[in-house]
Amino acid sequence: MAQLNMVEALNLGLHQAMRADERVVVMGEDIASTGGVFRVTAGLKDAFGEARVIDTPLAESGIVGTAIGMSIYGLRPVAEVQFDAFVYPAFDQIVVHAARYAWRSAGTTPASIVIRIPFGGGVRAPELHSDSPEALFCHVPGLKVVCPTTPADARDVLLAAIADPDPVIVMEPKRVYRAGRSEVPDEAPIDIADADGALAELMRARVARDGDDLAIVTYGATTPLCVAAAERLEAEHGVSAEVLDLRGLFPLDVEAITEAASRCGRALVVHEAPRHAGLGAEVSSLIHERAILDLEAPVLRVTGFDVPFPQFANEDDYLPSVERIVAGAVEVLEF
Amino acid sequence: MDEPLRIIGNGTDVPDRDVPDGLTDKDLIELYRWLVLLRTFDERAVALQRQGRIGTYPLYWGEEGTQAGPLYACSDTDWVFPSYRQCAVATLRGAPPSVILGWCRGYGGPAGFYNPRTYRVAPICVPIATHLPHAVGLAWAAKIRGEDTVSLAWIGDGGTSEGDFHEALNFASVFKTATVFVCVNNQWAISTPVTRQMATATVAEKAAAYAMPAERVDGFDPLACYDAARRAVQRAREGGGPSLIEAFCYRLGPHGTADDPRLYRDDREAERWRPLEPVGRMASFLARLGVLDDATRDGIAGEAKDRVAAAVRELEAIEPPGPEVLFDHVYAGERPWSLEEGLRELRALRRREGD
Ligand SMILES: Cc1ncc(C[n+]2csc(CCOP(=O)(O)OP(=O)(O)O)c2C)c(N)n1
Ligand SMILES: [Mg+2]
Numbered sequence: 301m302a303q304l305n306m307v308e309a310l311n312l313g314l315h316q317a318m319r320a321d322e323r324v325v326v327m328g329e330d331i332a333s334t335g336g337v338f339r340v341t342a343g344l345k346d347a348f349g350e351a352r353v354i355d356t357p358l359a360e361s362g363i364v365g366t367a368i369g370m371s372i373y374g375l376r377p378v379a380e381v382q383f384d385a386f387v388y389p390a391f392d393q394i395v396v397h398a399a400r401y402a403w404r405s406a407g408t409t410p411a412s413i414v415i416r417i418p419f420g421g422g423v424r425a426p427e428l429h430s431d432s433p434e435a436l437f438c439h440v441p442g443l444k445v446v447c448p449t450t451p452a453d454a455r456d457v458l459l460a461a462i463a464d465p466d467p468v469i470v471m472e473p474k475r476v477y478r479a480g481r482s483e484v485p486d487e488a489p490i491d492i493a494d495a496d497g498a499l500a501e502l503m504r505a506r507v508a509r510d511g512d513d514l515a516i517v518t519y520g521a522t523t524p525l526c527v528a529a530a531e532r533l534e535a536e537h538g539v540s541a542e543v544l545d546l547r548g549l550f551p552l553d554v555e556a557i558t559e560a561a562s563r564c565g566r567a568l569v570v571h572e573a574p575r576h577a578g579l580g581a582e583v584s585s586l587i588h589e590r591a592i593l594d595l596e597a598p599v600l601r602v603t604g605f606d607v608p609f610p611q612f613a614n615e616d617d618y619l620p621s622v623e624r625i626v627a628g629a630v631e632v633l634e635f
Numbered sequence: 636m637d638e639p640l641r642i643i644g645n646g647t648d649v650p651d652r653d654v655p656d657g658l659t660d661k662d663l664i665e666l667y668r669w670l671v672l673l674r675t676f677d678e679r680a681v682a683l684q685r686q687g688r689i690g691t692y693p694l695y696w697g698e699e700g701t702q703a704g705p706l707y708a709c710s711d712t713d714w715v716f717p718s719y720r721q722c723a724v725a726t727l728r729g730a731p732p733s734v735i736l737g738w739c740r741g742y743g744g745p746a747g748f749y750n751p752r753t754y755r756v757a758p759i760c761v762p763i764a765t766h767l768p769h770a771v772g773l774a775w776a777a778k779i780r781g782e783d784t785v786s787l788a789w790i791g792d793g794g795t796s797e798g799d800f801h802e803a804l805n806f807a808s809v810f811k812t813a814t815v816f817v818c819v820n821n822q823w824a825i826s827t828p829v830t831r832q833m834a835t836a837t838v839a840e841k842a843a844a845y846a847m848p849a850e851r852v853d854g855f856d857p858l859a860c861y862d863a864a865r866r867a868v869q870r871a872r873e874g875g876g877p878s879l880i881e882a883f884c885y886r887l888g889p890h891g892t893a894d895d896p897r898l899y900r901d902d903r904e905a906e907r908w909r910p911l912e913p914v915g916r917m918a919s920f921l922a923r924l925g926v927l928d929d930a931t932r933d934g935i936a937g938e939a940k941d942r943v944a945a946a947v948r949e950l951e952a953i954e955p956p957g958p959e960v961l962f963d964h965v966y967a968g969e970r971p972w973s974l975e976e977g978l979r980e981l982r983a984l985r986r987r988e989g990d
Pocket of ligand 2: 791792793819820821822823824825886
């Protein structure tokens, strides 16, 4: 059992996947010789060679497109997109091909690829290095979208995503990358060759904190903030808030979401992405559609604003803070 | 492979060539002034980053000639399209350097963004190669209006791999737009060497696929960069269509201030290229010509230093943008309701938390 941060955990997962299964290749910009701008792929080239650990030309559409081709031939490519907003040149390949290959081949030939995307703000980065584009992908039928928040989840999700036959977008909250270490079991819990259903299990929501008065539903970098907000609600308002870390963004863990909202009677959704047509809208709809009679208040949202992610000097104004989450929670509680 | 065009020799075994057409002694001094301003800005910006006063900075030390040279070949009414690596070129068109520093400090609004139409310089483009189609469209629009405005855009060697690069070159050649593409081939895209980026031996030969003329120049030679651009700009203005210039050089520094090149390359290679850097080289050339004496050179250096120092003072004097900046200018017209609500929510929160 090692204490790892998320970068180290992802790195461990990639080593384990490549060791366990020769079909796995890792590709992206600057991932091989430097180990990636975030070092997630460090050491892979030395361990597995240049043929399987590939520095690509600077072309995201090419990266995802060729990954799809590799998967048709039977490989299991893991493609890294260097930063969130640089996935946009690959959007075409993701939407028109990755998401549809299974459907277009009568289920015979899915695009079995993993696309890893470090995403989100809070790292004082230049323009277009802090986006949260997950909702765009959740809107595209045929994709699975997952967002691990803890080091152990990150490693396990990655392995399960590689094993999964469908195209999986792994949203990696980069603000959490080096935020802290926690225990990651050394043994890979997933046998890539025989991992049916492993991803589905890991896409179930994780209870990050227990509570009964309010369900705070979130994912990614806002999860620890929601936990901190819940502590404050407990201390200052005597409220016991549950924090649900979604993990799966599509499909959503509708049972866990509805159960928590029904039990608490009040729910708040928190994410960093802009509000309009974001995941909060989906979660809120599901709760209203399925648990309206148990609700004592409408579901509210604390999110990024409906603006481009700001230049970094003002990113703290944009990002949901513990204060904003507490304020949103109080609004739901006092409704 | 064509040897890159070189005008400035080394003062010993490599002879100087003639000063390019159209450059008077006054022009030579002015171009030198531009180079020194770019250099001074760059060095100061790196220092500011080290002090934590600005964020990650994409230094361009050594590439000043690839920026100032082609820009000098443009008329003031021509438009240029920089990538992040040419972040300071707008200052050569009169934009306040403090705004570029503001951009580096993560300021939005007027503290960090300039008006492209004032300077005919497009906003600094971070997403690789995506600005190239804009340059083509701009020149195309001029053509539609019967005007002879030229557009010039910079791109890196890595950027030639993106689809937008090829789409832009193709549009430009099909519609014969007055566009000059300057590819700064510094042989690295972060850690990826140019040999991994492309199988062609040069960037220039890609132009053949788009039936456009191309030239390779020594990217460390500001006069060679100027001269090739002058020919391309003139051809474009006369209706001859687009051109591609490959400014061949070497990325002497790290990719940006957050990058450590020791992870992927031998710094001794950079050391071998360093003596070719353009600012000192231009100064020696001008001295050999008898155009630049020590007093003038020191004067230009002092001027640039003062200008950048003043910019730093302006930067420090600027009130950092308040939370409104998030919601300002997202739309040119009225703010949609959800932005209005967001702003109200943020203001209320700031009042409650006392900022
Ligand atoms: C679409 C896109 N993908 C990835 C990046 C991240 N990135 C920034 S600079 C860079 C390398 C660019 O190399 P090159 O085009 O040679 O220009 P140089 O940095 O050498 O000036 C990369 C991959 C980006 N900015 N935009
Ligand atoms: Mg380059």
